[in-house]
Amino acid sequence: LQEALRLFFNEQTQIVADETTQLAVQPFIEGQFEIQTLLDQWFNLVQECKIYTHHLERPSDEHIFSNAFQNVLHTGNNYEILLQLEYIYQSEIEDMLKQRDKQLQELDAKHHREMQEVVSEPTDKYPDVYVRNLAQKHMEDKQVFYC
The missing domain is CATH 1.20.5 (Single alpha-helices involved in coiled-coils or other helix-helix interfaces)
Incomplete structure (x- = not known):
């Protein structure tokens, strides 16, 4: 019974995944969206992500040590x-x-x-x-x- 349930669950999961993929790709197959527009949007999002992550500052070694020391210090009877x-x-x-x-x-x-x-x-x-x-x-x- 457990094996039958596992197989049924896997089959249904695959069916849902295939349907979701088909719904996402269908507008491109039918020509409702242009690939270039999608690529441009994707490229812009990647650039925004790079700019965002580039501006994030890496914490200094002193900051990392300070945080680690505080964590150790305030843990138990340390x-x-x-x-x-x-x-x-x-x-x-x-x-x-x-x-x-x-x-x-x-x-x-x-x-x-x-x-x-x-x-x-x-x-x-x-x-x-x-x-x-x-x-x-x-x-x-x-x-x-x-x-």
């Missing part, structure tokens, strides 16, 4: 999770910065001792080139912390 992560990251970064500052202070003290040693010695013991190279090494050591 807001609380992000706040917790921000707090954890903040404390970790503060610890890292404190550690870096301590290491920089230790390095500065070491550099100061080395320079004091070189400067306090007689000038013939350490040539100018040695002093310049030592100063350059000190600068390179510090740059490691800022990269």
Whole structure:
């Protein structure tokens, strides 16, 4: 029974589709409409559509990110999770910065001792080139912390 209903439904659908197509094409077959008029109308509609879609602006990446971020933020408990992560990251970064500052202070003290040693010695013991190279090494050591 189901197979018979399916076949009947398919046949009736095909008949309706054929009749609809015939009604749409009949005026052109009988010469009531000119093909060129239809083509001109179609061409004009395509041009209007192109102009319309051309003027639609693509959203900027910032706009897309903003919308996506808002959707993620306001879905479920994501807001609380992000706040917790921000707090954890903040404390970790503060610890890292404190550690870096301590290491920089230790390095500065070491550099100061080395320079004091070189400067306090007689000038013939350490040539100018040695002093310049030592100063350059000190600068390179510090740059490691800022990269």
